[in-house]
Amino acid sequence: MGFGFFNGAMLIGLSAMALPLLAHLISRRRFDVVSWGAMQFLQLGRKTRRRIRLEELLLMAMRMGVLGLIAFGMSRPWASGGALSALSGRASRDVVLVVDSSYSMGWKGPINTPHAQAIQWGHQCLDTLRPGDTVSLLDVRDQVRSVIDTPSSDFDYARQSLDELPTPSGSSNLASGVRQAIQILSRSSNASREVIVLTDSQKLPWRPEDIYQWTRIEDSSKRMSVPPRIWVVDLVGEVADRSNVAVGAIELSRQLTVPEFPIRIRSTISQTHPAQKRVVAHLEVNGQRVVEKSQAVELPANGEASVEFEHRFMDTGSHLISVVVDEDNLPGDDRADAVVEVADGIPVLVVDGDPRADPTQSDSFFVMSAFSAVRESPWVRAQKISLSEMNSESFQGKAVVWLLNVPTLTQPQAEAMIKFAREGGAIVFAAGNQNQAGWYNALPPALSKTLAPAKLIEVQSDVDLKLGAMRLEGDSLTAPWLERFQTDQGVDLTSTRFSQWWRMEPVAAEVVPQPNPGVPLPVANLSGEPAVPQTIPGGTVLAKLDNGAPWLITRPLGKGIVAQLAVPLDSDWSTLPSKNDFVPLLHEMVFAYSTQSTTRNVDLGAPLVLNQAALGEMVVRGPDGKETRIATKTEGDRRTARYTQAELPGVYEMRPVVGGGKTERFAVNFDRRESDLARLTPPEQEGLAKKGLVFTADPADIEKGAIDNQAPSEFWWWLLLIVIGLLVFEVVMTRRLVQGGHILIEPPLATPQV
Structure with missing residues (x-):
């Protein structure tokens, strides 16, 4: 038999039981006795005085009992099991319905989807609730949506909310949903508290390996005056065949492009079936299927295969790209969507660090020519300025800033560039003969550490190192926008000869020191996981020369990115401007880095x-x-x-x-x-059962559990009846004393004088 209190703090009111006793002691005032001969005929007998005193003591005890019972009842005592629970009957219920709305709940079964069954089951549960019961509703997806957060007795509204739940989509986090349900019940008031999870018993949403999350759930439940009962209703059960074909997330060669410029769309098609299968993957643009680009894909048993499309957009604006397979029993993963933004020319700023009277000798000549030589309406709208002209206003409306052989920067210029990158802009440094080793050291340390993606160490040459012709290593071009220039796919980028280059090292990542090392880090998110120390990312090598020296290093900065090239973009140190891939390379770089702002x-x-x-x-x-x-x-x-x-x-x-x-x-x-669609294994279910979860496939078990003698039941109303009875008895005794004309007679303090 269990016993406890919902409002244990009200037990302090038991101290009020002392009030009648204090009143009695205070009222016992002693008076001088004046002898008067006739009083001897009015004095009561000893038996009468004893009876009156007993009645008064009984009356005081009843008053003390009334105050004690009122305080005891206000503490809302409860009992589970035993005679008290049996006498109290079914307790009022606080129920939280937790609906798994991940797309696996959209599985098309022989009768209905599990999600539709969950909604139907929710209606049946509402039919079992009585006046005084409450219900809350959580729609659990990747994030928990509180549909009815405050326990409500408006069951019609709850039915309407169930019917209006969106169709299943995305994933779900049932562990987080259970924890939020417990938080709701911690604010409720009824004796019987239940969390009912409606799911298909898929393993992924439960996160059984997340020990931290489940420990928090267990602790939250134990801290409650009445721990809730957590029911898990399996709406699917064992299904012999749950084979499924799924489309993976779309990978775009770029998210921002221009009209008539090709873009590559890549995805992965997978299946869970023990036999090889042939499927057809379709490309849809703005909801319209491009029939001529459909591809047949051979999927190995329980395996996957890649599919790639190429498309050119003719119009500007945002366009929806979809990779689709024919619908199966789980339509939620039969398509993947992505959006491509098509702009009418991307604005860039070119800063020439070594301008010449003869434009063909300037570092910016080949870059400006590349951006203007493609078509009448250029894909890249380039503006050229000198270093002395560059200020914060120069970056307005620009997507990428090119700094070509720039020898140094002023502090205001560096601060403006950092702000530009943090807001989503891209900065490309092309080092040349105007740069010095560690040139960024001239800036304040805080700015140089933030802005520089790499350390410039020294200029090297193929002659000094006796390495022969130095070229790009094709296998190092693994970034999505660089793949087209690999040796087996590109035209001639990897045949570029480099006579000189800067030896560079990517900057290392830095951990921001914690302000107060002795103070724990705050909570980072709604799941309750602690925050991790902030880390400033380091540089990443995207391309190398044949000798392994970095040729391109990038580093994220806020929403944007900073890139460092080991060579200038002119013909002084390499044959790069003479290559057919030079113009596509610069355009791909602009499109790839402009994506930071979209x-x-x-x-x-x-x-x-x-x-x-x-x-x-x-x-x-x-x-x-x-x-x-x-x-x-x-x-x-x-x-x-x-x-x-x-x-x-x-x-x-x-x-x-x-x-x-x-x-x-x-x-x-x-x-x-x-x-x-893998289900929880029996050992995993047993592990969750130890955390307090009860798995069932029969909804009747829940209703039975709500009325069995193990459910907590309040018995304060029994105490109320006793208080009413005592009050009635107190009134009767008081009237009897008054109507009898009796008052307290103190024994004489001295012998009366004759």
Whole structure:
């Protein structure tokens, strides 16, 4: 038999039991006795006085008992099992329905999907609730959506909320959902508290290996006055065949491009089936299938294969790209989406560090020629300035800044460049003969550590090192935008001869010192995991020469990126400008690094940001078809629309409320591991059962558990009946004493005088 209190602090009220006793002691005042002969005929007998004193003591005890029972009842005592629980009957229930809405719940079974069964089961659960019971509702996906956060007795609203749940999508985190459900129940008031998880018993959402998360859940449950019962309803059970074909996340050669410029779309098709299978992968652009680009893919047993498409966009704007396979029993992973932004020319700034009277001798000559020699309407709109002209205003509206053989920077210039990169811009340094080893050391240490992606050590040459002709190592070009220039795919980039180059070393990553080493780091996110120390990323080598020396090093900086080339982009140190791949290389570099400023493909929870938004309000349409209005505001030199409620994975559309502007698209990504339909193994279920979870496939078990004698039951109303009875008895005794004309007679303190 269990016993406890919901409001244990109210037991302090038991001290009020002393009030009647104090009142009795205070009222016992002693009086002088004046002898009067006639009083002897009014004195009571000894038996009568004893009876009156007993009645008064009994009356005082009843009053003390009434106060004690009131304080005891206000502490809300409960009992589970035993006679008290049996007498109390079924306790009022606080129920939290936790619905698994990952896309595995969209599996098309013989009758219905598990998600539809979960909604149906939720309605059946609501039918079992009575007046006084409450219900809450959590929609668990990659993030937990609190549909009904405060326990509610409005069951009609709960039914409506169940019916309005969006279709399954993305992954889910049931461990986080259970913890949030326990937090809701910690604020509830009924004696019976239950968490009911409706799921397909897939392993991934439970995170059984996350010991930290489950320890927090266990501790939260134990801290409650009445630990909740956590039920897990398996809506699928064992299914003989759950083979599935899934499309992996889309990889784009670039997210920002220009009209008529080719873009490569790559994805992975996988299957969970013990036999080889042939599937057809389709490419869709803005919802329209490009039939001539469909590809047949041979999938090995329980294996995967890559698929790649190439496409050219003719119009500017944001375009939706989709890789699709024919629908199977799990349609949630039969397609993958991404958004490509097509701009009418990308604005860049070219800073010439060694301008000459003869333009053909300037470091910027070949770069400017490459950007203007492609077509009448250039894909890259380049503006050239000298180093002395560069200031913070020079970066406005630019996507990439090229610094060609720039010998030094002033502190204001460096600060402006850091701000530009942190806001999403890209900076490319091309070192040449004007640079000195450690040139960035002239800047304050805080700026040089932030801005420099590499250390310039010394100039080397193939003659001094006696290495012969030095070229690019084709196998080192593994970045997506560099793959087309590999030896077996490119034209002639890897045949470029380099006579001189800067020996460079990438800067190392740095950990920001903790301000107070003795103070624990704060909580980083809603899952309760502790924050990790902040780390400044180091440089990454993207391309090498034949001797292993770095040729291109990059480093992220805020939302942007900083790159360092080991050679200038003229003909002094290499034959690079004479190669056919020179122009495509510079364009690919611009497109790849301009992507830093676009945020059309984001992870779940990240805001959707539209730069250069129209005046007034914007309408955002989510994957569930619901529309929301948001206001635009000015951020720096841009007018921006920012949507922070992207709680569902999928495609979002944003357009002006008035004016009929273009529809801008965004893709919110999710964890594709959800395609793994592996169920919890018996040992994993046993491990979770030790944490307090009860697995069942029969919903009737839950209703039975709510009314069995192990469920906590309050019995304060029994105490209320006793208090009422004592009050009635107290009134009767008081009337009896008063109507009898009796008062307290103290024994004489002295012998009366005759």
